[in-house]
Amino acid sequence: xxxxxxxxxxxxxxxVSMLAGCGESTSGxxxxxxxxxxxxxxxxxxxxxxxKSITGEEFDPxxxxxxxxxxxxxGLTLMTYDFQFFQDMIAQAKATADELxxxxxxxxxxxxxxxxxxxxxxxxxQGVDALFLNPVDGDAIGGATQEANGADIxxxxxxxKSSTGKVECHVSSDNKMIGEEAAKAAxxxxxxxxxxxxxxxxxxxxxxxSSIYDRAEGFIEYIEQFPDIEYxxxxxxxxxxxxxxxxxxAVLQTYGEGKVDVVFGANESDAIGVISAAEAAGRKDFKVIxxxxxxxxxxxxxxxxxxxxxxxxxxxxxxxxxxxxxCTMAAQGMDLGATYIATPLLTVTKDTIADYEKDMAExxxxxxxxxx
Amino acid sequence: xxxSKTLIEKFKNFPQLSICVGYIVMFILLTALSEDFLTTxxxxxxxxxxxxxxxxxxxxxxxxITGGIDLSVGSVAALSATLSVAFMxxxxxxxxxxxxxxxxxxxxxxxxxxxxISKLNLPAFIxxxxxxxxxxxxxxxxxxxxxxxxxxxxxxxxxxxxxLSIIPIPVVVMTIxxxxxxxxxxxxxxxxxxxxxxxxxxCAKLSGINVNRVKIVVxxxxxxxxxxxxxxxxxxxxxxxxxxxxxLEMDAIAACVLxxxxxxxxxxxxxxxxxxxxxxxxLSNGLNLMGVSSYMQQVLKGLxxxxxxxxxxxxxx
Numbered sequence: 127x128x129x130x131x132x133x134x135x136x137x138x139x140x141x142v143s144m145l146a147g148c149g150e151s152t153s154g155x156x157x158x159x160x161x162x163x164x165x166x167x168x169x170x171x172x173x174x175x176x177x178k179s180i181t182g183e184e185f186d187p188x189x190x191x192x193x194x195x196x197x198x199x200x201g202l203t204l205m206t207y208d209f210q211f212f213q214d215m216i217a218q219a220k221a222t223a224d225e226l227x228x229x230x231x232x233x234x235x236x237x238x239x240x241x242x243x244x245x246x247x248x249x250x251x252q253g254v255d256a257l258f259l260n261p262v263d264g265d266a267i268g269g270a271t272q273e274a275n276g277a278d279i280x281x282x283x284x285x286x287k288s289s290t291g292k293v294e295c296h297v298s299s300d301n302k303m304i305g306e307e308a309a310k311a312a313x314x315x316x317x318x319x320x321x322x323x324x325x326x327x328x329x330x331x332x333x334x335x336s337s338i339y340d341r342a343e344g345f346i347e348y349i350e351q352f353p354d355i356e357y358x359x360x361x362x363x364x365x366x367x368x369x370x371x372x373x374x375x376a377v378l379q380t381y382g383e384g385k386v387d388v389v390f391g392a393n394e395s396d397a398i399g400v401i402s403a404a405e406a407a408g409r410k411d412f413k414v415i416x417x418x419x420x421x422x423x424x425x426x427x428x429x430x431x432x433x434x435x436x437x438x439x440x441x442x443x444x445x446x447x448x449x450x451x452x453c454t455m456a457a458q459g460m461d462l463g464a465t466y467i468a469t470p471l472l473t474v475t476k477d478t479i480a481d482y483e484k485d486m487a488e489x490x491x492x493x494x495x496x497x498x
Numbered sequence: 499x500x501x502s503k504t505l506i507e508k509f510k511n512f513p514q515l516s517i518c519v520g521y522i523v524m525f526i527l528l529t530a531l532s533e534d535f536l537t538t539x540x541x542x543x544x545x546x547x548x549x550x551x552x553x554x555x556x557x558x559x560x561x562x563i564t565g566g567i568d569l570s571v572g573s574v575a576a577l578s579a580t581l582s583v584a585f586m587x588x589x590x591x592x593x594x595x596x597x598x599x600x601x602x603x604x605x606x607x608x609x610x611x612x613x614x615i616s617k618l619n620l621p622a623f624i625x626x627x628x629x630x631x632x633x634x635x636x637x638x639x640x641x642x643x644x645x646x647x648x649x650x651x652x653x654x655x656x657x658x659x660x661x662l663s664i665i666p667i668p669v670v671v672m673t674i675x676x677x678x679x680x681x682x683x684x685x686x687x688x689x690x691x692x693x694x695x696x697x698x699x700x701c702a703k704l705s706g707i708n709v710n711r712v713k714i715v716v717x718x719x720x721x722x723x724x725x726x727x728x729x730x731x732x733x734x735x736x737x738x739x740x741x742x743x744x745x746l747e748m749d750a751i752a753a754c755v756l757x758x759x760x761x762x763x764x765x766x767x768x769x770x771x772x773x774x775x776x777x778x779x780x781l782s783n784g785l786n787l788m789g790v791s792s793y794m795q796q797v798l799k800g801l802x803x804x805x806x807x808x809x810x811x812x813x814x815x
Contacts, residue, residue, distance in 0.1 A: 233786060233792060234793070239741075239742070240734075240735065240743075241792075244547045244783075245786060248540075248543065249786075251543050252787055265737035266735035269654075269735060269736050334739075363638070498791075
């Protein structure tokens with residue numbers, strides 16, 4: 127008998143939820159409104175104010191700290207949480223959000239374009255006041271950016287830009303510049319080793335991710351000035367150290383002892399894969415240049431025995447900070463003052479790593495409570 | 499009284515009872531916990547997010563009923579979608595022609611799976627695993643690992659557009675496919691053959707069913723479903739991505755299993771798959787709305803799948 131009652135109740139619950147569901151979907155006013163909004167923003171998008179690029183030093187968010195930001199909700203999604211780079215960015219973003227008194231909701235993009243697009247839709251559903259997007263892929267996020275535009279939510283992109291839709295401001299280090307800085311370090315190494323700007327450079331990139339693609343391109347553009355520098359540019363199958371290692375093992379088979387002078391690994395996992403493969407094969411006949419700092423890379427840089435020679439370092443903390451400041455400013459309806467902000471770069475070599483590490487340790491210590 | 503008793507008996511024996519109840523409980527909880535959950539925008543958002551998994555899961559259900567498995571759907575989705583985009587962008591074929599060619603690519607991949615599995619009598623797990631690797635590889639080789647951009651707007655609307663400016667087109671496509679699949683599974687003799695093959699292949703053979711044909715059709719349908727899902731996802735992302743749909747096979751299998759379809763064949767429910775698929779998407783949407791980290795979400799998803807399977811197994815006894 128008891129069971130009977132329970133089943134009857136369940137049927138009732140089902141019926142009620144179905145009715146509720148139906149009532150909800152016929153009302154539909156919300157979505158129609160946002161659709162109209164989408165059309166109007168698309169129109170106004172054509173009369174966009176002219177682009178204005180500034181550097182990090184020129185960016186002045188001080189005014190927003192004086193405002194009352196309580197109740198502002200910022201949605202954030204990062205490409206992945208797998209690297210120190212993104213952990214630094216999110217920690218600083220959380221710290222800045224606390225300092226400003228805004229609420230920050232964060233999603234891991236897990237390097238999956240579909241998952242990230244869904245996450246942005248969920249953030250839009252939550253009615254956030256501004257979006258901090260660090261897309262897995264600038265083209266793939268476009269649809270989600272337009273959804274946000276349609277809901278009148280200002281979008282700030284960080285590191286990778288959304289290729290369609292309206293972006294209020296983009297924050298990144300210039301990836302081509304990173305490639306160029308790395309190439310400068312590589313050319314110095316060649317001069318040291320071969321006495322002139324000549325030799326063979328192997329470049330391990332990852333073209334599907336536009337930031338890494340641009341680094342390889344910036345690198346290649348710089349070294350192409352020197353006709354005696356030869357290079358090969360390839361990608362691992364996926365962007366993981368394991369795949370980079372596999373790729374590099376094959377490269378070490380192809381190019382015997384003394385045939386390669388410098389290897390450029392265009393991101394952390396590429397560089398780690400290259401170093402591990404070389405160490406496992408006992409090869410010390412070339413030097414490696416990488417991008418970004420990470421415990422593994424910094425350890426290799428500090429080790430005098432290691433073939434790892436230099437890192438071009440971005441400032442992810444600055445990106446996280448600017449991103450949240452810009453989101454809050456946009457949510458407050460303030461003028462952002464720019465449509466692009468370039469964050470500064472730093473080349474750290476075997477000689478300067480000790481100072482750099484000390485500096486970063488202090489910064490991370492100050493943010494300790496924001497790291498998961 | 500007798501009539502109501504059998505109704506209740508029927509209801510209790512209704513295989514998806516636990517998952518339906520689970521879904522309703524979750525729905526109520528999410529509505530209570532997040533004010534953003536029960537809004538038209540969000541519910542349509544959930545349906546749109548589930549559409550691609552659901553379409554793949556429908557094909558997967560048929561495959562699972564025959565006692566097979568199709569691990570290649572994610573890769574086939576990527577291959578058919580990138581080729582479809584390539585036909586539009588690189589070869590300037592009309593959008594409709596390109597889309598149909600994309601569907602053809604997916605169907606052919608599935609057809610090849612089916613032929614190898616049935617004619618060479620190889621395990622579906624291995625054959626589709628091989629297809630998973632080859633199709634993904636082919637997509638990467640063709641695109642050189644790069645995203646193809648420049649998809650025409652008329653194609654993008656299949657992923658981003660709305661009908662009556664409120665219902666997302668992927669949801670419409672999904673609904674049409676579900677209706678066709680529903681008619682297919684309830685009204686056609688062929689669908690009986692599918693169950694027969696999964697229930698006891700020898701018996702099916704002896705009763706004159708062309709088992710090979712059934713298998714080939716089922717895998718071709720799964721390939722077609724993968725291609726449709728791939729195209730929808732691609733148009734949503736407005737770019738041909740060779741890395742599209744990684745893990746799609748697992749999501750689809752999870753949806754089927756949650757809906758009570760057995761991995762050992764002979765048993766499968768279209769309705770269960772629908773609920774299973776909506777369940778998983780609602781779960782991740784709701785947890786997203788509540789700000790639960792994606793790492794924790796994966797843990798919860800796994801626990802829920804295990805719990806559901808345990809319940810189905812107990813019911814069997």
